[in-house]
Amino acid sequence: MPMKDAVLRGLSLLVAASPCALAIATPAAVLSAVARAARGGVLIKGGLHLETLGRVMAVAFDKTGTLTVGKPSLVAVVPHEGSSEHELLEAAAFAETQSSHPIARAIIEGAKSRGIKFGTADLSEAVFGQGLKAWAGGSSIWVGSTALFQDQELPSGIIHDANKLEQGGKTVVIVRRDMKFLGVLGIADTVRTETPRVLQQLKELGIKRNVMLSGDNHTVASAIGSQIGIDETRAPLLPDGKARMLRTLANEGGVAMVGDGVNDAPALAAASVGIAMGGTGSDVALEAADLVLMSNGLERLPFAVELSREATRTIRQNMAVALGVSFMLVLASIFGWVHISQAVVLHEGSTLVVLLNGLRLIRFRGRVSGG
DSSP states (O other): OOHHHHHHHHHHHHHHHOOHHHHHHHHHHHHHHHHHHHHTTEEESOHHHHHHHHHOOEEEEEIIIIIBOSOOEEEEEEEOTTOOHHHHHHHHHHHHTTOOOHHHHHHHHHHHHTTOOOOOOSEEEEETTTEEEEEETTEEEEEEOGGGGTTSOOOHHHHHHHHHHHHTTOEEEEEEETTEEEEEEEEEOOBOTTHHHHHHHHHHTTOOEEEEEOSSOHHHHHHHHHHHTOSEEEOSOOHHHHHHHHHHHHHTTOOEEEEOSGGGHHHHHHSSEEEEETTTOOHHHHHHOSEEEOSSSSTTHHHHHHHHHHHHHHHHHHHHHHHHHHHHHHHHHHTTOSOHHHHHHHHHHHHHHHHHHHHGGGGOOOTTTOO
16 A cells, blocks of 8 residues: 555544544533523533433432422311310410421411410420420420320320321321320421422323322321322431432432422432422522522422433433444544545534534423423
8 A cells, every 4th residue: 555545544544533522422412401401490510410310210309398388387276175275276386486397387376376375485305306395384395296205105085186187198296284185286288289290290201200208107198198199108207217218219220309408418418319499498408419499399390300311312312423423434444435534524524413412402492391
């Protein structure tokens, strides 16, 4: 072979083997998708999280503040024999005055709306995940779930009323002053209006499992889950229990976790990809999450999932084009089937195709969510 032809064939081979298209196959798609997500109200903290979300087949949700509005209200007041509604609510509100828990706020607001006046507890002690114990005017007042009274024998009437409220999807709060059980309160949160629709859209996008994680007892959580179309309900779970559950789900094939509160931060960190509610989420949850939905609800979640899956498909397309063209050009250059000018045109053409295919995501509009 003449020296000139050998040099030209060698240069053609170098051009064909240059990985320009391959080098921009992923960045072009990721950067375009991240920019489009930001315009659509979803902040993504890195391309890795975008690709991970595109592969998950399960989504876990915190209940309070995520699937629900997060503002529980007092909906049932059931005094025990010998007590009145006024006495029951007065004692409960008295005990909760030093607590900032959403259930405590619901009890206090419920008492105020009924015109009940009450003082401030002298001392209160929170019992993690169960309720609280307060002391006022020489009396002790216990307010909490059945777990707070696990070492005591509850009256049959209290048990009956509590079970009835739980089967209706209400969180039960039992009130006892000194050794007298005053009755049961029912607290309920409002399900977000978009929740059932969002769950259905995720199913249409190929999410095979949706799981609700809740600190409520299993009866209450299951009742709410069945109302909104949840596949699996895991309850009762404390924050460390949620984190363990997320690690298990992540090992089973990847899971996204959606939450909003301080208690959700460990679970968000343990998930394959953590998603925080930007409109209502706590600073800790926003810091721990990989994605942030900037709307006040779940409306942007299907858009984020669909965009991530489209970005994953685009990356695969770009990789196929870049590797395929390079492979064919290398073979053609080795056997002398293309000239160097043709190799340059085909190589740069594949780079432009990959770039334009990635930039296409900037104009992405969600099929399900309306992006």
